[in-house]
Amino acid sequence: MADPHKPASPPAPEAPNPDTDAYAHEAELEAHLQTKRMYINMGPSHPATHGTVRLKVELEGENIASMDCEIGFLHRGFQKSCENVTWTQCLPYTDRLNYVSAMMNNFGFLNAVEKLIGLEIPERAQYIRVIGSELHRIHDHLTCVGATGMELGGFAPFLFAVEARELIMDRVAELTGARLTTNFGRIGGMNRDLPEGWSEKVIKTLDKVMEHVTEIDGLLTRNRIFVDRTKDTGVISAEDAIDWGWTGPCLRACGINYDIRKTKPYWVYDRLDFDVPVGEHGDNYDRYLMRIEEMKQSNRIIRQALRQIPSGPIILDDWRIALPPKPEVYGTIEGVISHFKLVMEGIQVPAGEVYDCTEAANGELGWYMVSDGGGRPYKVHVRAPGYPILSAVPSIIKGKMLADLIPTFDTINMIGGEVEQ
Amino acid sequence: MTGPGAHPYNAPDSIASIGAPLSTFALDRITAQFPEAVAERYLDRTGGAWAVIHAEHLPKVAAFLKNDLDFKLFTSIDAVDRLHLAESDPRFEIVYFIYSLSRHEHVRLKVRVSEARPEVPSITPLFKGADWWERFVWDFYGIRFSGHPDLRRVLLYEEFQGHPLRKDYALRDRQPLVPERPIKDIFRGPGTSGVS
Numbered sequence: 324m325a326d327p328h329k330p331a332s333p334p335a336p337e338a339p340n341p342d343t344d345a346y347a348h349e350a351e352l353e354a355h356l357q358t359k360r361m362y363i364n365m366g367p368s369h370p371a372t373h374g375t376v377r378l379k380v381e382l383e384g385e386n387i388a389s390m391d392c393e394i395g396f397l398h399r400g401f402q403k404s405c406e407n408v409t410w411t412q413c414l415p416y417t418d419r420l421n422y423v424s425a426m427m428n429n430f431g432f433l434n435a436v437e438k439l440i441g442l443e444i445p446e447r448a449q450y451i452r453v454i455g456s457e458l459h460r461i462h463d464h465l466t467c468v469g470a471t472g473m474e475l476g477g478f479a480p481f482l483f484a485v486e487a488r489e490l491i492m493d494r495v496a497e498l499t500g501a502r503l504t505t506n507f508g509r510i511g512g513m514n515r516d517l518p519e520g521w522s523e524k525v526i527k528t529l530d531k532v533m534e535h536v537t538e539i540d541g542l543l544t545r546n547r548i549f550v551d552r553t554k555d556t557g558v559i560s561a562e563d564a565i566d567w568g569w570t571g572p573c574l575r576a577c578g579i580n581y582d583i584r585k586t587k588p589y590w591v592y593d594r595l596d597f598d599v600p601v602g603e604h605g606d607n608y609d610r611y612l613m614r615i616e617e618m619k620q621s622n623r624i625i626r627q628a629l630r631q632i633p634s635g636p637i638i639l640d641d642w643r644i645a646l647p648p649k650p651e652v653y654g655t656i657e658g659v660i661s662h663f664k665l666v667m668e669g670i671q672v673p674a675g676e677v678y679d680c681t682e683a684a685n686g687e688l689g690w691y692m693v694s695d696g697g698g699r700p701y702k703v704h705v706r707a708p709g710y711p712i713l714s715a716v717p718s719i720i721k722g723k724m725l726a727d728l729i730p731t732f733d734t735i736n737m738i739g740g741e742v743e744q
Numbered sequence: 745m746t747g748p749g750a751h752p753y754n755a756p757d758s759i760a761s762i763g764a765p766l767s768t769f770a771l772d773r774i775t776a777q778f779p780e781a782v783a784e785r786y787l788d789r790t791g792g793a794w795a796v797i798h799a800e801h802l803p804k805v806a807a808f809l810k811n812d813l814d815f816k817l818f819t820s821i822d823a824v825d826r827l828h829l830a831e832s833d834p835r836f837e838i839v840y841f842i843y844s845l846s847r848h849e850h851v852r853l854k855v856r857v858s859e860a861r862p863e864v865p866s867i868t869p870l871f872k873g874a875d876w877w878e879r880f881v882w883d884f885y886g887i888r889f890s891g892h893p894d895l896r897r898v899l900l901y902e903e904f905q906g907h908p909l910r911k912d913y914a915l916r917d918r919q920p921l922v923p924e925r926p927i928k929d930i931f932r933g934p935g936t937s938g939v940s
Binding site for chain 1: 789790829845848897
C-alpha cells in the first residue's frame with residue numbers, strides 16, 4: 324500500500340464530454356482538489372458487518388481502491404473441538420456453524436456420518452429432515468432479505484421478516500425444544516417425532532409466513548431506492564463465481580443451475596416437486612430475487628412433505644447406533660450396557676473417509692471426515708458455503724463505490740459462525 | 745426466473761447421473777495423461793475415488809482438470825495430520841475437492857508431504873477459490889504453499905505460535921500474551937489525536 328502520510332498526486336482532470344455529462348459546461352467551475360487515499364476500518368463491530376469481520380478499505384474519494392478482509396474474530400476451534408469429543412457430541416458444535424439455519428448443519432453433518440458408516444435412515448426421519456431443513460431455509464433467507472432491506476434504509480421489510488422468523492422459530496421450538504441451536508437429529512434418524520398437531524400448525528404458519536414474504540416482496544422488489552442500490556452492484560460473472568467456488572443462491576444468481584437437491588438428491592428430495600430459480604446478472608438484485616423465490620419453493624416442499632410423510636420409526640433400531648428405548652435401559656442388562664457404551668465410548672464408526680455435501684441455505688455444505696475406527700472423529704473438515712463467497716468480495720468490490728459494499732455484503736449473506744468455524 | 749437457463753455451463757443432462765456410482769472418469773484421464781504424477785489410486789469405503797498425486801506434478805494435473813476436463817468449480821482444500829493413524833509417513837495429507845458442473849461429480853485428490861519439508865506448489869494462480877483455503881491449511885497445519893501470492897494466517901492472528909490442528913498441539917494449549925501492535929498504518933489526521 325502507498326504511504327498514507329504523503330498525498331497522492333492529484334488526478335488529471337478529464338476533459339468533460341458534453342454527450343455524456345449534462346453538466347459538462349459547468350466543468351470549469353469545479354475545483355480539482357488534491358486528494359489522497361484514505362484508509363477506513365469497517366468492523367469488526369460495524370452494524371453492516373453482521374458477524375464480526377474487519378474490512379480494511381482503502382478509499383480513493385468514494386471509490387474502493389482496494390479492500391482486505393480480516394476474518395477469524397469468531398473462531399471457536401470447531402475442528403479441534405470435534406476431534407476431541409464423540410461423533411454425537413459434535414452435533415451441538417454444528418448448530419453453531421450457521422446459527423440462522425442450525426438444523427441444516429445438523430442434518431448435513433449427520434448425512435455425512437451416516438454415509439461413512441453406511442446407514443440408510445428410516446423414511447419418516449428423511450421426511451422430518453427435509454421439513455426441518457426447508458423451514459430453516461426460509462428462516463435463513465428471511466434474515467438475509469430483511470437485513471438487506473434494513474441496511475438500505477427500509478425498516479418495515481425487516482420487521483415483517485422478523486415477525487415471520489418468529490413464527491418459524493416457534494414451530495422449531497415446538498419441534499426441537501430450542502429456538503436457535505436445535506441439536507436435533509441423531510446418527511441413524513431423529514431424536515424425537517413430530518409433536519401432536521404440529522403439522523397443521525406448520526401449514527397455518529406457512530400461510531402466515533408467505534403473507535409476510537409477499538409483503539416484503541411488494542415493499543422491496545419494485546422499490547426505486549432498493550432497485551437502484553442493488554441492481555448492477557456487486558456484479559460477478561459466472562466464470563469468476565465458479566472459479567472462486569461460489570455455490571447456492573449466489574451462484575445461481577449468475578445463471579448457473581447448480582443445486583445439490585437436484586443434481587445429487589439426498590433424503591427424499593427426488594420425490595418432491597420444486598423448481599430451482601436461476602438468475603441472470605449475478606448482481607445484488609438477482610441474489611435478492613433468488614432468495615425470495617427460494618422461500619416460495621421451500622413453502623411448496625414443506626407442504627408436499629407434510630402430505631407425503633409416512634408413519635413408522637424415526638430412528639434405526641440398532642443399539643450400536645441409536646440409544647435403546649428407556650424401558651430397555653432401565654429393565655434389561657443389554658439395554659444398560661448399550662446405553663453406557665454409546666454414551667461413554669461413542670458410536671464406533673468404522674475406519675475410513677468420506678466427502679459428502681448437502682445444499683444449505685447459502686450453498687454447498689461439504690464435509691470431509693476421517694475416522695480411525697474409534698468413537699471420536701479423527702478429522703472433520705467443514706466446507707462452509709460462506710467461506711469462498713466472502714473470499715471473493717474484495718475482488719468484486721474493487722473500484723466500486725463504498726456504498727455498494729453494504730448491499731453486496733448483505734446479499735452474499737456471510738455468516739460468521741460457519742466462515743470462521 | 746425459474747427453470748434451467750441456457751448458460752453454456754448448464755449441462756443438458758443435469759439429472760442423468762443420479763444414482764450412478766461415483767465415477768472415476770477424471771482420475772482415469774489423469775492417469776492416462778500423466779502416469780508419472782499419480783502415486784496411488786483407491787476407492788474409499790463409500791465409493792469415492794481418490795488419487796494421490798506427487799506434489800511437484802500438482803499444478804499441471806490441476807490445470808489439466810480445469811482446462812481439459814471442465815472441473816472448474818473449486819470446492820475446498822484441507823489437510824489431515826496422520827500422526828496417530830496406522831500409516832503415518834509422510835505425516836501430512838492435503839486433500840483437494842474440485843467439482844465439474846457438466847459432469848456433476850467431485851474429483852478427490854491427495855498430496856502427501858513430510859513433516860521435514862511441508863511444502864506444496866500453490867494452485868491459487870489457477871483457481872482463485874484456492875486462495876483462502878491454502879491460507880487456512882497454512883494457518884492450521886503449517887504447510888507452506890509455494891507460489892501463493894499472500895500466504896498469511898486467515899483465521900488466527902499473526903503472533904499465534906504453532907499450528908493448532910496438528911495432532912501434537914494439545915487441546916488446552918495456551919498462547920502467550922501478545923503485546924499490542926504499534927498502530928503505524930493508521931493516519932489520524934493533523935494534531936496529536938489525544939496523545940501528547
